[in-house]
Amino acid sequence: MSSSGRIYDKSRPPSSKPRSIVEEERGLLSGVPVNGKDDLDGIETRDLQWSRKKLIGTAAFFIALLISGAFFRTLLRGPIVPSEYSLWHSSGSELLSNGTHEFKRTVLIVSIDGLRADYLDRGLTPNLLRISENGLRAKSMKPIFPTLTFPNHWALMTGLHAESHGIVANNFWDPKSKTNFQYNRIESCWKPEWWFGEPMWETAEKAGLITANLMWPGPPKTTSGASSTYFVPWRDHVPLAEKLEQIVSWIDLSVELRPQLIMAYEPSLDQAGHATGPNSARVNKTLAEVDSFTKDLQTALHARNLTDIVDVVFVSDHGMTDTSHPELVYIDDILHSDGLEAIEQIDGWPAMGxxxxxxxxxxxxxxxxxxxSDASPERFDVYTHETMPPRYHFSHSERVAPIYVVPKIGYVLTTKAEGDTGMSKGNHGYDNDELSMHAIFIAHGPFTTDAKALHQSGQKPAENHWQSTGSNTYIMERFPNVEIYNLVIKLLGIESWAAPNNGTENRLQPARVLSNRYLNIKCLVWGEDALAYIQFVPTRLFDLHLIAQDEDVQAASAAIIQAFQLEYGPSSSVRGKGRLDEGGHAPSYPYSICLESSIPATIESSPPEMVLIHPQS
Incomplete structure (x- = not known):
């Protein structure tokens, strides 16, 4: 096995130190060649600590139901036979069999950096689309702001927004430690004190599971000292075949040594997008190569009869937009020379903190x-901590600069001295509502097989939640990437170990079909749109949990209660309850309002985001 596919014993120190790393080029996020240099060129991997011989010798359903709650409208006749969904009711240590070997519940999550959601429409990804036909995919997955590589990969790992997990850009100043975080300098970015929150591999290790990390952006150890059992550090230009070999070698270990959580990262598509733009021939060529890799991975799992044992999740961190001919915004025209001289630190790119x-x-x-900004609002927005859009979740951290200038798509912030020097032909980091910034979510495994079985049994989901492409593909509505942490933890069966996160509680968790008893219905509603979904009223006593993004949670609760009473009369038994923070506002993460009623009604429709139903305790 080549050096890029080495397995490392976390108990032993590295025998070599990384060499010097080249300076960052503006707009290049993961190893794009500029003037013959690469962002992470020269980083050496650690020496092999365990030989392969020694290792060998010693060795959704639910996600579909969650996004498409209308699935349950026809499921009130009785409970599912438990054996049909044993994966959801077993612990992470339960042994399964592929016919020849024993396996524990296993999740493989692969990040393809820079895979924009609509790249799947180019006719160049037949294998990813085939995987989604056998599993499911989302219209897109919304990244956190800023839409950059390191903040979003840590969001995927922790389920936290940037203001919570601390990685607020690829490069930024920390006023507390008075040091710079630089994503392309290992001696900087590997320091555990930069990284807040608990990544899924730490949660899994705490629960007693073995994990493996193949170059996922992030630290080798957290502040608690936790690390993956197997860790392969970053090295650029590693062939996809070698990464596949490493993944398969982990899967082929004996059950005592085999990781149950494998995380892998591939940057080549992002590099191509930066170097030549998202609409270039190089991007299309790289996209086809990545697609072939996904086929080879699925083929390897199929050859081992593991497609019904291993849950495979393909994600990306963000999209990409064309910046080959941007409109330049010179900040010295705005701040003048004295303003430029007054700036002590500039964080991030393309936004400027x-x-x-x-x-x-x-x-x-x-x-x-x-x-x-007011004079030309099409160019950029200016925010302080107080005026930052709540949907950014980007104001409650001292690592976020006091003033943030966020350019609109098509515009680039610069100075006259810098001009367009070092700028790439494709970039990201813009508003996470922009569809060109959106990522992918494709999954296949036991839980998607179960979802298909339900659908084929005649329990048809609502069309506004699921869409058929004519090729048996299930497409979910968009959802934020902070939900992935809870998803993986649940797939592994270790949800009791889950760390606090910004994901919606129970949003990406498996639902169980109801007995003919009381119901507990959880419905995701976003801010001012809450009243639009009030028509969703179940047939029995229920709890309706509404997740509000805005701070005026009490007003949202009162409005919903009023709507119920207008519909069913002032004597209807409805009450609302919630929990505010010490300042009287909702926390920055989604907040739950509970409404209870005993009003009987007919289910006519369901909200377009998510409904989860399970027996009420």
């Missing part, structure tokens, strides 16, 4: 930026 010197007239420069 501005930190002015303490002696500067900050309010004056903020006013200049705001007036320029």
């Amino acid at each position: 501005l930190r002015f010197r303490s002696s500067a007239n900050i309010s004056h420069y903020l006013d200049l930026l705001q007036k320029a």
